Amino acid sequence: MTALPRAARRVQATLHDLGVDAEVVELPDSTRTAPEAAAAVGCEVGAIVKALVFAGERPVLALVSGSNRADEDRLAAEAGGAVERATPDYVREHTGYAIGGVSPVGHPEPLTTLVDEDLLRHPVVWAAAGTPRCVFGIEPARLVEVTGGRVVRLAAAGG
Numbered sequence: 001m002t003a004l005p006r007a008a009r010r011v012q013a014t015l016h017d018l019g020v021d022a023e024v025v026e027l028p029d030s031t032r033t034a035p036e037a038a039a040a041v042g043c044e045v046g047a048i049v050k051a052l053v054f055a056g057e058r059p060v061l062a063l064v065s066g067s068n069r070a071d072e073d074r075l076a077a078e079a080g081g082a083v084e085r086a087t088p089d090y091v092r093e094h095t096g097y098a099i100g101g102v103s104p105v106g107h108p109e110p111l112t113t114l115v116d117e118d119l120l121r122h123p124v125v126w127a128a129a130g131t132p133r134c135v136f137g138i139e140p141a142r143l144v145e146v147t148g149g150r151v152v153r154l155a156a157a158g159g
Contacts, residue, residue, distance in 0.1 A: 007097060007130030014106035015136065018146045022136040024129040032100040032132040034066030041126050041135060049119060049127035049143070051095075051102040053111075054083035059094040061111040063104055063127075063147070064154050065118040071156035078114050078152045100132040104147050113149035115140075120151065 004012065004026055012024040031037035034048040041048070048066030053059060060079045064070045076083045091099050095107050104113070104127050119125050120140045127143070129136045144151055 004134060005131050007101060007103075008134035009130075010096070011103045011106045011129040011134070011136065014103075015146075018105065020138060020142060020146055022138050024134055024136045026131070026134045028133075030132050031128065031135050037126060037128075037135065038066060040133075041137075043124075043126060044122070046118060047122040047125050049104060049125050051104055051128055053086040053091045053095060053099075053102060054079070055086040055090050056083035057081050059086070059090070059111050061095070061102075061104065061107075061113045061147075061149075062116070062154055063113065063119065063143070063149060064116045065121075068116060068118055068155035070116075070154050074152075074156075075114065075154060078150070078154075079112060097128075097130055098132075101128050101130050101134065103128050103130050104143060104149075106130070110148065113147045114154060115144050115147065115149035115151045116154040117151050118155060119143070
């Protein structure tokens with residue numbers, strides 16, 4: 001077995017430090033998009049955590065169910081001010097990860113984190129672990145706890 005990529009090892013170490021009993025796994029197929037991740041993991045698309053970064057007064061991390069599209073107006077209201085999709089450089093600067101591999105944990109500084117209420121419908125959700133092919137499974141309530149996230153409605157009308 002080959003070692004995990006450096007970014008995935010950082011996620012695994014963070015999970016361990018947080019007391020989360022989850023194993024980061026590297027899959028043979030891409031998990032860059034929610035449908036790809038669901039196919040690779042073998043779960044519903046809704047159980048995939050899309051980690052979306054928005055730029056505003058402070059960076060905002062939105063953890064959105066893979067079956068939903070984030071409502072940016074609702075997200076801005078929950079974040080307390082205007083937000084816009086972050087650039088790849090902004091994402092890397094504030095999360096330490098590239099788009100497609102953004103983990104909910106292991107950032108250089110704490111981020112304002114909003115968690116889509118629809119993720120709580122699943123017994124286990126799957127999140128990126130630092131690269132487009134690394135993921136970890138976690139109970140949604142535990143995800144909320146370890147990210148310091150606030151559970152809110154983020155889905156746009158029609159998903």
